[in-house]
Amino acid sequence: MATDDNENCLPAGKMPVIRVPARPADQNPGGSIFGGWIMSYVDIAGSIPALDRVRGPVVTRAVDSFEFKKPVFVGDLISCYAEIVSEGRTSLKVKVEVYAERMKKGDMSCVKVTEATLTYVAIGDDRRPREIPSA
Numbered sequence: 054m055a056t057d058d059n060e061n062c063l064p065a066g067k068m069p070v071i072r073v074p075a076r077p078a079d080q081n082p083g084g085s086i087f088g089g090w091i092m093s094y095v096d097i098a099g100s101i102p103a104l105d106r107v108r109g110p111v112v113t114r115a116v117d118s119f120e121f122k123k124p125v126f127v128g129d130l131i132s133c134y135a136e137i138v139s140e141g142r143t144s145l146k147v148k149v150e151v152y153a154e155r156m157k158k159g160d161m162s163c164v165k166v167t168e169a170t171l172t173y174v175a176i177g178d179d180r181r182p183r184e185i186p187s188a
């Protein structure tokens with residue numbers, strides 16, 4: 054399988070939209086972090102470039118793809134990167150990549166843990182789809 058150049062480090066030259074540490078309360082009984090905790094941050098992260106772009110409210114219409122590539126553990130520092138990959142008339146798709154920085158015996162490692170694409174729809178006051186303004 055082809056490997057991603059950024060698979061084992063934070064993407065150079067990009068700013069994460071969210072950074073948050075995983076805490077003991079976020080753990081599942083299997084000892085890794087609950088997938089729903091990560092999904093929630095992915096949804097929030099994806100909405101940020103969408104909100105910036107449409108200059109108004111957006112709602113999540115679909116999760117087009119979602120992959121938990123590697124587990125997240127207590128103490129990991131999660132960084133979510135999000136960028137718009139396509140635009141329609143009222144909707145846009147955002148790719149979100151999540152990396153975990155992990156300290157173990159004094160050594161810091163970094164791994165890509167999650168990758169997802171979500172669709173957000175711009176809505177108006179009537180909560181119906183609203184045309185995305187020109188850039």
Ligand SMILES: CC(C)(COP(=O)(O)OP(=O)(O)OC[C@H]1O[C@@H](n2cnc3c(N)ncnc32)[C@H](O)[C@@H]1OP(=O)(O)O)[C@@H](O)C(=O)NCCC(=O)NCCS
Nearest residue numbers: 112113114115140141142143144145172174176180181182
């Ligand atoms: C978002 C919502 C207003 C859209 O209403 P709708 O009747 O589906 O609107 P439309 O059929 O006109 O579709 C709107 C856009 O979504 C896209 N869309 C619809 N279904 C989709 C799907 N399953 N996957 C991806 N995009 C989809 C359409 O292609 C269209 O985009 P475009 O204008 O860029 O071509 C409505 O579905 C809704 O309120 N959903 C609940 C949202 C929500 O509560 N999210 C969770 C909390 S934020």
